Amino acid sequence: MGNSNKTYDVVVIGAGHNGLTNAAFLAKSGLDVLVLEKNDYIGGATVSRELEPGWFYSNCSYVCSLFRPEIYQALDLGRHGLEIVPLQGSVTFSQSGDYFGSYHHSEIRRREIARHSQRDADASIRFDADLMKWCRLIRGMLLRTPPDPTSFKPRDFMEFAFLLKKFHELSEDQIYQFIRFFTMSIAEYLEEYFENDLLLAHFSGGSIIGTGLGVYSPGTAYVLLHHAMGDVDGNVGSWGFARGGMGAVSGALASAFQAHGGEIRSGAEVAEINVSGRTATGVTLASGEVIKAKKVVSNLDAQRTFLKVMNEKDVPPDVLTRARNFKIRGSSGKLNIALDGMPKFPTLPEGSPLTLGHMHFTDTLERLERAYDDWKEDRWSADPYTDTLIPSQYDPTVAPPGKHMMSVFVQYCPVEAEGGWTPEKKDAFGKTVIDQINDYSPGFKDMIVHAEVRTPKELEEEVGLTGGNIFQGELTLDQLLFNRPFPGYAQYRGPVRNMYMCSSSNHPGGGVMGAPGANAAREILRDLKRTDTTPEDFGDD
């Protein structure tokens, strides 16, 4: 037990990757920082666990596409053991026995698109350039605190000017296009470029991942950026698997944090943020232990922060209302599977590199929309959209030699399966997914050594993601930028003094990105009038 008379400079609640990022920058500036984690392991949704001896699952997040290279560099994460091995290519299998493969060699990729539609091969040039424009625009905002549009403080004004300037690098027409893009559905957006059904299905999948939206719902086009961003960093190694699974990301962050003198306590659930006279003074653990701190930072999602660990009487009524209304319904499940060997996909030619990337089994927009319809009715999709990967093909650390580890992200899976989850329903959900894979990979079922099935219920109970929402809150315009989590609270400062938020519920949102953690650290250091240890955006000029 810690010394109860001690007062920490900062206590961070939650050792998710954002909590750790936040803590590392604060410790780097010389502050005395303690991270408290309820689980016996760190990482939150950025974790690797050995549930079957010899196999390491990335239990939640599984690809590292958004993590800010600036943070990686500033915390020297490579020297703390992180290695992001590039992931290349993707494939969608069609029911007719064909497939569309997106290859990493551009010439092969082009020929493959042309095999399905010559016109689409050319349209993809326009599509890639447009997507890059939007990515570039958003990327410039990731490591910045959003402006408060209702405020006229000089710094906010400068921020606002910065955003406008960013906009001004686009033509007026492009700004209108961007606003359209922000509010469009992915299906309609893609239909402005492509004609082939298989391609449309292939490119739209990423946009529904983690959302409570369907391919025809407005706002899904934007989500595509959260998946395309990794490509924009340009330099080798910006999109891929963390060697050793996603736990390597939190492991390296924890190592950097500890190298700067930070302290982590796991198995230490915070019951309440202590507030005295509208000022946070520390936390009380579920065990009853009180820990004093000059600043308290929450790595929990907005609902958990304002409705669970804060005493409701400390929270202004408008914040309570907004927290209750915060859109944070879970829609995803996950299967992590230990395999006795490498599954075969007979549709693909012998030696095809396409098994090395993302694999999908949904070949039309209609099937994608039907999968969403099930979720709206509180059922898991009978014919789900999955993002399937076998990282053990190039990561020798996640499965024994000759054996494999498969990660299957499943869209959609309801928070409450028609009246609540039962073990039987969970098994049936797992079976639905396994059957689908088996349709494209005969013999697959017989290779399964162990499978971890996760529904939003497990995600909520284990990781503490309210509703099992993977992004800690829907990524729609009403909950993005200066609206995240709510207007007036987008600058990482909480409703009481000395209390801050650093989780994915804050700008720029969900994904293993580290940006909310770093941005919150910058604001805390600013309030303490200390030198900023957080990195500036590389900028691409």
Place this chain on the structure above:
Amino acid sequence: MHDFTKTLAPSPFYDRIVAQSQTQNWAHWNGYQTPRVVDTVASEYFAVRSSCSVMDLTPMEKYRITGPDAKAFLNRLVVRDVSKLKPGRVTYVVWCNDEGKVIDDGTVFHLSEGVYRLCAQHHQLDWLRLSSIGFDVSIELETHDVAALSVQGPTSYSVLTEAGISGLETVKPFDIVHTQLDGFDITVSRTGFTGDLGYELWTEPENALALWDAIFEVKKRGLYDIRLIGLDALEMVRIEAGFIMPGWDFNTAETVIRDGYDRTPYELDLGWLVNLNKPYFTGKRALAAANKQPLKRKMVKLILDGNKVPSGSFIFDRKDGKNIGAVMAHSWSPILKRAIAYADIELINGQVPKEVSVEIYYQKELAWKLHWARAEVTDKPFWTPKRRSITPPDAY
């Protein structure tokens, strides 16, 4: 008969390399056709850093040095004391001319009592024979008579063990063992140019394809991923590992035309190799004198801020300050997410500066832009994983 129809010679592994090359993107190395990129630079780089890479090392210049005076000859040739190099051990060396300027670098393998192999970057037979006058020593070029593969990466130990090479668990860095694989002789050394766990395998050319197949059979059996790599990926890992390339990062003394364009070991940050206490060696007098003089310039390592890679960049003491040198080899380090570089710089008031400014020109949508990057100056290798030196090695 001299074949003038082909520019480049095939190595004994040629058929396998051509079959595996996705890009048919070739470079030349010592007259051999060598892959520049086999598939993608990224996948090849990460084969070295995350799994297992294979590279054809045959083109490397190799000399067999034997005879009663072999040891004495080598110790007179190189600036390091190699007189105590035991059979079964390898060491890194450079050699200089009488003026103490570096001619080349390489490795000395003490293969068995009195039998040495010298690996060099450049053609050295002329200099070796010149240097051997008065010694009872035989120096033979064996570049084309030894087929060699470099197998590097965290699973290289596991892969080679699975391929049927036994006894590697006791092989320490810079050790050599002679063993057998499927009935033919191979020599294995725990050496490499990657800074990672790795081995180099040496055999007669007639066994080359059998050696290759034994290794890649491990991949076919589905046990480990193994990737053939080309020179572009090698360039990245060797810079990370802190290795320099004579002829690329500095001029070799024999090729210098302009006065002052050659370098002493001290100027290359290789002073630690020079042993002024051993008996006379080529360049000793000049190096002893140089060692007493304050250093004027030095090859340093730079770790840059930001994400721009300095290609052809000048180095300044500060932004818009005094030009003190230029960048030589440079790379993006995917594992550090940093641009890293070697730079040949003048010292400032006799001191190596702690940081410098690098003027980087780069292009975005064809427009040229200028970026000033702060760079930290270091003398340590950029990347040194623990697995490189652990014995027995980890499985991955």
